[in-house]
Amino acid sequence: MAEQTLYERLGGTYAIAGAVDVLVDRLFANAAVNANDAVRAHHGDPANAPGYKFLVTAWSIEAAGGPKCYFGDDMVKAHDELSIDTAGFDAVSTEIDATLNFLGVPGPERREFMDIIESYRGQVVQAA
Secondary structure: OOOOOHHHHOOHHHHHHHHHHHHHHHHHHOOOHHHOHHHHHHHOOOOHHHHHHHHHHHHHHHHOOOOOOOOOOOHHHHHHHHOOOHHHHHHHHHHHHHHHHHOOOOHHHHHHHHHHHHHOHHHHOOOO
16 A cells, blocks of 8 residues: 555645644734735735635645645745745744644644745745
């Protein structure tokens, strides 16, 4: 029997969508994440939350080895105008890890997903 993908071990689409629902609400309320003016402007409009949840869910499904369903911009283009610095990336990463822990995601799966997040640091963080 083949080893399950991270997507399968996380519980598939519905579980990932549920986790993203919680995560995005936490990100929109996180002071450290919103210290960046461009991020705060995006998060300040509650109408952005549903679309953002949709895109983050689709991206997470693909990143975890699930079906291809993300049609958004690549990570460089998606973050280009946000001027994300190391502190901003770290704040989001910390919130993702805390949310996964809060939701009871087992340590191995949490670490594997956080490794995926970390692998995008160079595409998201802009040089000062």
